[in-house]
Amino acid sequence: xxxxxxxxxxDEGRTSEDIKKxxxxxxxxxxxxxxxxxxxxxxxxxxxxxxxxxxxxxxxxLIKAGYDVTAYDKYLGASGIDFYDxxxxxxxxxxxxxxxxxxxxxxxxFKVADKVITILPNQIINYNMFFRDYMNTPTFxxxxxxxxxxxxxxxxxxxxxxxxxxxxxxxxxxHNNEGVSKEWYRNxxxxxxx
Ligand SMILES: C[S@@+](CC[C@H](N)C(=O)[O-])C[C@H]1O[C@@H](n2cnc3c(N)ncnc32)[C@H](O)[C@@H]1O
Numbered sequence: 326x327x328x329x330x331x332x333x334x335x336d337e338g339r340t341s342e343d344i345k346k347x348x349x350x351x352x353x354x355x356x357x358x359x360x361x362x363x364x365x366x367x368x369x370x371x372x373x374x375x376x377x378x379x380x381x382x383x384x385x386x387l388i389k390a391g392y393d394v395t396a397y398d399k400y401l402g403a404s405g406i407d408f409y410d411x412x413x414x415x416x417x418x419x420x421x422x423x424x425x426x427x428x429x430x431x432x433x434x435f436k437v438a439d440k441v442i443t444i445l446p447n448q449i450i451n452y453n454m455f456f457r458d459y460m461n462t463p464t465f466x467x468x469x470x471x472x473x474x475x476x477x478x479x480x481x482x483x484x485x486x487x488x489x490x491x492x493x494x495x496x497x498x499x500h501n502n503e504g505v506s507k508e509w510y511r512n513x514x515x516x517x518x519x
Pocket of ligand 1: 409
């Protein structure tokens with residue numbers, strides 16, 4: 326029997342606490358702001374995969390907007406599909422990565438899809454590895470900076486005033502930014518109405 330308070334070890338050496346910590350829902354406004362950008366720039370269409378959909382916070386907004394979306398999650402919901410086992414090819418991945426797996430998820434995503442978009446806190450750019458290997462590459466299209474700062478919690482509703490601002494970071498295997506990636510801005514308060 327597990328000791329009181331002991332963490333249950335799961336596959337991949339992750340504890341039950343690790344899994345819980347990695348479940349943060351994307352406020353709907355973040356996805357609506359991304360959809361607004363996609364429509365303006367006519368990019369990132371085609372068959373979309375959300376490989377870690379949680380309770381569907383991102384994928385439901387995409388489906389409502391008319392996109393062709395496949396969504397699953399290893400730990401939540403009935404599918405139990407592990408993204409690392411994915412062998413199909415998709416046009417685009419749109420996701421909110423489990424933070425403790427961010428690099429592994431991105432590496433897998435680049436193999437599975439031509440275009441990859443993930444939401445991440447802006448502090449990520451201070452990590453040398455992320456900046457050097459993921460932003461300073463020809464395939465990095467740029468980021469959509471979302472204001473204001475928000476709370477990313479277990480609730481998909483927008484709560485202002487959190488510790489972090491977030492961006493959608495975007496890559497396209499057919500893109501060559503020649504050293505110049507772009508930054509766009511969206512105010513989440515413009516996307517509170519359905
Ligand atoms: C940050 S949450 C994002 C949830 C949802 N996409 C959203 O934005 O509300 C990360 C999710 O990744 C899932 N996850 C972690 N490892 C996974 C794996 N190997 N394959 C598929 N899903 C995984 C977790 O269960 C969790 O729901």
